[in-house]
Structures are given as structure tokens and as C-alpha cells.
Amino acid sequence: MNKDLFNNLEQILGAYFHQDWEEEFSSEKSVIEYILENEPPQKIISAKEAIDELLNIDMSESEYKEKIFSMGSEYEYEVDGYTSKQWLKYLRDSFDI
Numbered sequence: 001m002n003k004d005l006f007n008n009l010e011q012i013l014g015a016y017f018h019q020d021w022e023e024e025f026s027s028e029k030s031v032i033e034y035i036l037e038n039e040p041p042q043k044i045i046s047a048k049e050a051i052d053e054l055l056n057i058d059m060s061e062s063e064y065k066e067k068i069f070s071m072g073s074e075y076e077y078e079v080d081g082y083t084s085k086q087w088l089k090y091l092r093d094s095f096d097i
Helices: 003-016 028-038 041-055 061-070 084-094
Strands: none
Touching (some): 061 084
8 A cells, every 4th residue: 555645635534533523523524624625625636536545445344444543533433324435435525626
């Protein structure tokens, strides 16, 4: 896995879905809206490409979760009904700028 490809995704997940994200935002959707309004388009496009690459890797649910959390995300997406792949697809689709 190319580490450079995932830098922007890791920066976004770590910066916005950190352990205290719920103190700053009301929902994961409000986080995404904030990202779209405040991050450079190229960074968002790069993160989206990284998500596509990640989704093309054959991993188990627990491996996906471990990868997402290793990138700095503390968002417990299962609480909102997502599997790891569903969450990544939702995030990718939300980054459609």
C-alpha cells in the first residue's frame, strides 16, 4: 500500500474525526460539510482517490476498521448503522466535488 496516496485521507480523518469530534460537530454529516467548505478541493479529491484505492483492497471488516482507525479516525460508524466499507463509500460519495 502506497503511504503517500493515503496522506490526505489520513490528515482529514485525523483532523476531523478525532476522539473529540462530537464536541465540535453535531453529526458525521456536519463534519463532512465542514471539510467540503474548508479544505482545498485537491486535498478532497486526493482523499477520495485514496478511499477508492482502499475499497479495492480485499480485507475483512475488522481489517478495514483497523485501517480506518490507524488513519486517525475515532468515529464509531457502526453506531450510525455503517459497516466499514459502507462508511468509506458514503464518505467517498460525499466528497463528490
